[in-house]
Amino acid sequence: MINPTPHIDPAPQKAPAAYEGETANGAATYSSRDLFRDKTEIRIEHQGEMYRLRITRSGGLLLNK
Template structure:
């Protein structure tokens, strides 16, 4: 004899929080290097000749 199971209600999915996208041109403003202060520590972000980003502490 097969017992009937109560159907499980699907859990409603929460909307994913919006992730902000910032253009690098807005951050660098024509420069190839910027300094970023995070929790009191200064980081350097640089655009390489190949167009990649490097972040150093």
């Protein structure tokens, strides 16, 4: 009898690594370049609510619910 090949899930997506040594009061620091990659908007799910974080034309950040 041939055993079926076990199903292997791909590795889960990891959040970008925080910069080492740049944490204050337990807060991690991330590069917006790592978060956005080649996009101008990302979505953040927080406590069941969806938020949009986008880079504005002038290069700022805008967070909307």
